[in-house]
Amino acid sequence: MSTQRQNPTLHQSHPPPHFVRFYQDEVTLLSEVAEFIEQGLRTSGTAIVIATNDHITALQDQLQGLASLNGEEQPLKHLIVLNAEDTLALFMVDDWPDERLFDRTVGSVVRSACDSGTVVHAFGEMVAVLCSRGLYNAAVRLEELWNSLARECRFALFCAYPWQQFSRPGDAAAFQRICFAHDQVCHSIQALEKSDPDVSRQLAILQQENHALRCEVVRGREAEATLQDRERELMDFLENAAEALHRVGPDGTILWANKAELAMLGYRWDEYVGHHISEFHTDSDVIASILTRLQQGQTLLDEPARLNRRDASIQHVVISSNGCFENGHLRYTRCFTRDATERHLLVQLHREREVLVTKLSEANRAKDEFLAMLGHELRNPLAPVSAAAEVLKIVANDPERVQHVAGVLKRQVRHMTGLVDDLLDVARVTRGLIALDTSVLDLRAILTDAAEQIASRVQASNQSLQLDIPREPVLVMADRKRIVQVVANILVNANKFTPNGGTINMRLRADVGETELIVSDTGIGMDEELLAHLFDLFVQGRRTPDRAQGGLGLGLALARSLVELHGGSIAAASKGTGMGSTFIIRLPRLPNDLGNADNERSGPKLVPILG
Known part of the structure; x- marks a missing residue:
C-alpha cells in the first residue's frame, strides 16, 4: 500500500486536482493550456505536458512568449514534455492500459515531480488519442488510473477531448463515464472557480447531446445530398449504358427502358414504355413462358427470343432477367436485352452446314454405290462378248453358229x-x-x-x-x-x-x-x-x-x-x-x-x- 506524500496544500484558488475540457477550437484550448502550465511554472513549480507533437510545439512557443513578457530567462527549466503516442506505447497491452506499466512509466514521472514539494500542473491528451482510435473504454480506464495516482500524489491534471469524438448519439454513454471520471468539467479555465461541479457536468452532458444531434442533422443532410448524387449517377449510368435495359411490372407492362433498348428496336419512349411486353415479342408462347418463370422467382440467362422492331423487321435477342420481390410478391423484373443477330446467323449457318455435310455425305455414299453398280453393269456384257469372240475363232465356217454369236454381240453392244x-x-x-x-x-x-x-x-x-x-x-x-x-x-x-x-x-x-x-x-x-x-x-x-x-x-x-x-x-x-x-x-x-x-x-x- 502506497504512503501518501505530504505536499504543501494548494491555494484555494488553484484548480481542482482532475478536470476536463471539451473543445472545438484548438487555438482557444492551447491558449488555456499554456496559461495553466505557465501558472504552475510561475510559482517555481513543475509542469508536465503529455501531448501530440503539434500541440507540444504550439505550447512551447506560447510559453516562451509569456516568459518574455514576464522577463524570465529560463521559463521552461521545470517543464517535462512527453509525446502522447510514444508514452501510450509504453503501457498499452492489447489496446488496454496495463496498471503496472502505467505506474512504472507515467507514475514514476509524476511522483518524481511531486517529491520536490512544489506545485505540479499536468496536461494530458493520451485519452483523446485513445478515443480517436475508437478505444473509449480504454480512455475511461486510463482516467481511473490517473485518479488512483492522484490519491497518492498531489497534482492538478488538465485533460482535453475534441467535441468531434462525441458527435454521435451512441457516444453519450462513454461521454458521461468520462465526465464522472473527473472532479469537474470546465467550459473555460477562467470559469473553474465559479462553476458548480454538478451543474457543469450536467451542462456538458446536455451540450454533448445537442452537439451529437446537430452533427446527426449535418450528416443526414450530407447523406441525403450524397444519395441524390448517387441516384443521379445511377440513372445516368443506366440511361446511357451500352447494354439494352428495361423494367417490366408484374402484369407485363413495360415501366422503363433505356436509350440502348429503344435504339435497338427503333421505338420512341411513348411507343414502348407503358405497353405490354408481349406486344413486342414475335412468339407469344416464348414471352408467356418467360413471364411465368419470372413470376415463379426463376432467373433467366441468355434466353433466346425474337422481337418486333418498329420497321416491322425481326430482331433476334437473348434476354437475361430476374425479379424484385417484396413480401413474396413480384414488384418488377430487371431485364437485360442483347442483340443476338450474329449468334442467330452463326447457329443458322451451323445448321445449314450440318445439313449440307449430311447431304454431301449421302451423295458421296450414293456416288460410291453408283460407281460399284456401273462397274458391275459394264463388266456383265464383257463376259459374253469375250466368249463370242473365242467362239468365232472356232466356228468361222459355220454360218448358223456365226449368226447366233453375232446376235449375242449385238444384244450386248445394245x-x-x-x-x-x-x-x-x-x-x-x-x-x-x-x-x-x-x-x-x-x-x-x-x-x-x-x-x-x-x-x-x-x-x-x-x-x-x-x-x-x-x-x-x-x-x-x-x-x-x-x-x-x-x-x-x-x-x-x-x-x-x-x-x-x-x-x-x-x-x-x-x-x-x-x-x-x-x-x-x-x-x-x-x-x-x-x-x-x-x-x-x-x-x-x-x-x-x-x-x-x-x-x-x-x-x-x-x-x-x-x-x-x-x-x-x-x-x-x-x-x-x-x-x-x-x-x-x-x-x-x-x-x-x-x-x-x-x-x-x-x-x-x-x-x-x-x-
Missing part, C-alpha cells in the same frame, strides 16, 4: 450402248444443258411407243400391262424422243420392281390446260425414306451390285429433269413396302385445234436443266 447413253444424259444434266427438239405431239402415240418398248420385258415377267387412253387427241408441245424416254423409264422401273404375274396400269387423263399420266403397279412399294430422295441422282440406285434387275438406276433422275424441262412435274407415292407404287406425270396440254400445226412449231432448242 445393252452397253444404253448404259453409255444414260451416262451421257447424266453428264448433260450435271453440266446444266440438254437439247430438245420440240413439236406438237399426240401424247397417246407416245404412250403406245413406250409400251411397245417394254412389251418384251413385261411378257418375260408374265406381267399384265393395262392402258387407259382417251379417244380424243391429247396434244402437248414436246420432244418425242425425250418424252418416250421418260415414260419408258417409268415403265421399266415398274417392271423391275413388280414380281412375276404382277400388274402395271398406265392411265392418261386430259383436263383443260393439263395432262396427267398415272403409272401404278402391284410391286414391292417404297418406304418414306426412299420416297424423299427417289428422284435424286444416284440415291434411288441404292441396291447391291449383284441385284437381278440390272441397270444404273439413273432413269428416275433423268425422268424428273426431262419432265421439268417440258414445264411439267413428276411425283411418286406408295402406301409402304409391299403396297405397290404410283407415278404421276403432269404436262401442259395444248388445244386440239393445233393438231395440224406446221413445222414452224418444231425445232431444236437448248434449255437449262434444274436438278
Whole structure:
C-alpha cells in the first residue's frame, strides 16, 4: 500500500486536482493550456505536458512568449514534455492500459515531480488519442488510473477531448463515464472557480447531446445530398449504358427502358414504355413462358427470343432477367436485352452446314454405290462378248453358229450402248444443258411407243400391262424422243420392281390446260425414306451390285429433269413396302385445234436443266 506524500496544500484558488475540457477550437484550448502550465511554472513549480507533437510545439512557443513578457530567462527549466503516442506505447497491452506499466512509466514521472514539494500542473491528451482510435473504454480506464495516482500524489491534471469524438448519439454513454471520471468539467479555465461541479457536468452532458444531434442533422443532410448524387449517377449510368435495359411490372407492362433498348428496336419512349411486353415479342408462347418463370422467382440467362422492331423487321435477342420481390410478391423484373443477330446467323449457318455435310455425305455414299453398280453393269456384257469372240475363232465356217454369236454381240453392244447413253444424259444434266427438239405431239402415240418398248420385258415377267387412253387427241408441245424416254423409264422401273404375274396400269387423263399420266403397279412399294430422295441422282440406285434387275438406276433422275424441262412435274407415292407404287406425270396440254400445226412449231432448242 502506497504512503501518501505530504505536499504543501494548494491555494484555494488553484484548480481542482482532475478536470476536463471539451473543445472545438484548438487555438482557444492551447491558449488555456499554456496559461495553466505557465501558472504552475510561475510559482517555481513543475509542469508536465503529455501531448501530440503539434500541440507540444504550439505550447512551447506560447510559453516562451509569456516568459518574455514576464522577463524570465529560463521559463521552461521545470517543464517535462512527453509525446502522447510514444508514452501510450509504453503501457498499452492489447489496446488496454496495463496498471503496472502505467505506474512504472507515467507514475514514476509524476511522483518524481511531486517529491520536490512544489506545485505540479499536468496536461494530458493520451485519452483523446485513445478515443480517436475508437478505444473509449480504454480512455475511461486510463482516467481511473490517473485518479488512483492522484490519491497518492498531489497534482492538478488538465485533460482535453475534441467535441468531434462525441458527435454521435451512441457516444453519450462513454461521454458521461468520462465526465464522472473527473472532479469537474470546465467550459473555460477562467470559469473553474465559479462553476458548480454538478451543474457543469450536467451542462456538458446536455451540450454533448445537442452537439451529437446537430452533427446527426449535418450528416443526414450530407447523406441525403450524397444519395441524390448517387441516384443521379445511377440513372445516368443506366440511361446511357451500352447494354439494352428495361423494367417490366408484374402484369407485363413495360415501366422503363433505356436509350440502348429503344435504339435497338427503333421505338420512341411513348411507343414502348407503358405497353405490354408481349406486344413486342414475335412468339407469344416464348414471352408467356418467360413471364411465368419470372413470376415463379426463376432467373433467366441468355434466353433466346425474337422481337418486333418498329420497321416491322425481326430482331433476334437473348434476354437475361430476374425479379424484385417484396413480401413474396413480384414488384418488377430487371431485364437485360442483347442483340443476338450474329449468334442467330452463326447457329443458322451451323445448321445449314450440318445439313449440307449430311447431304454431301449421302451423295458421296450414293456416288460410291453408283460407281460399284456401273462397274458391275459394264463388266456383265464383257463376259459374253469375250466368249463370242473365242467362239468365232472356232466356228468361222459355220454360218448358223456365226449368226447366233453375232446376235449375242449385238444384244450386248445394245445393252452397253444404253448404259453409255444414260451416262451421257447424266453428264448433260450435271453440266446444266440438254437439247430438245420440240413439236406438237399426240401424247397417246407416245404412250403406245413406250409400251411397245417394254412389251418384251413385261411378257418375260408374265406381267399384265393395262392402258387407259382417251379417244380424243391429247396434244402437248414436246420432244418425242425425250418424252418416250421418260415414260419408258417409268415403265421399266415398274417392271423391275413388280414380281412375276404382277400388274402395271398406265392411265392418261386430259383436263383443260393439263395432262396427267398415272403409272401404278402391284410391286414391292417404297418406304418414306426412299420416297424423299427417289428422284435424286444416284440415291434411288441404292441396291447391291449383284441385284437381278440390272441397270444404273439413273432413269428416275433423268425422268424428273426431262419432265421439268417440258414445264411439267413428276411425283411418286406408295402406301409402304409391299403396297405397290404410283407415278404421276403432269404436262401442259395444248388445244386440239393445233393438231395440224406446221413445222414452224418444231425445232431444236437448248434449255437449262434444274436438278
